[in-house]
Amino acid sequence: MEQVFQIEGMSCGGCVASVERALRAQAGVQQVAVSLADKQAKVAFDAAQMDATRLRAAIEAAGFEVVG
Template sequence: MSQTTASFMVEGMTCDGCVSSVKRALAAIDGVDGTDVNLANGEVKVTYDPARVGVSSLRDAIRGAGYEVS
C-alpha cells in the first residue's frame, strides 16, 4: 500500500468544532489514513492511498462539510 500526502488550504474554519467536522468528513472516506488540520493557518494535510481515493474526492468531502478549498 502506497501512501501519499496532499495539502489543502481551507477557508472558513474558525474553531475546534470546524476542525472536527473536516476530520470527520475526511475520515469517512475509504483510503484516507490520517489528517492533520492546522486551524491557525487553515491548512489540512491528508495522508491517503491514491489507489483507493483521489484528490477530487478529498476536496469534495471538505466542501461537503461546508468549507471552501483553494
C-alpha cells in the first residue's frame, strides 16, 4: 500500500532526514520518499503490519504537522 502525507514545518534537509528516520523506524515500512519542495512524504508499507494513522502519528511525534 502507498500513502502520501502533506507535511508542514519542514524547512531544511535535516527536517527531511528526521521525517525519513521516523517513518523508516516503523514496522512494515518498505519505502520512504520525502520531498522538501513538495512538502510531502510518500510511504510504501505493508498494510498487514502498519496503517496510515500510525504513520501520521510517527510524523507528528517527530515534530511536524500532517495536513489534510
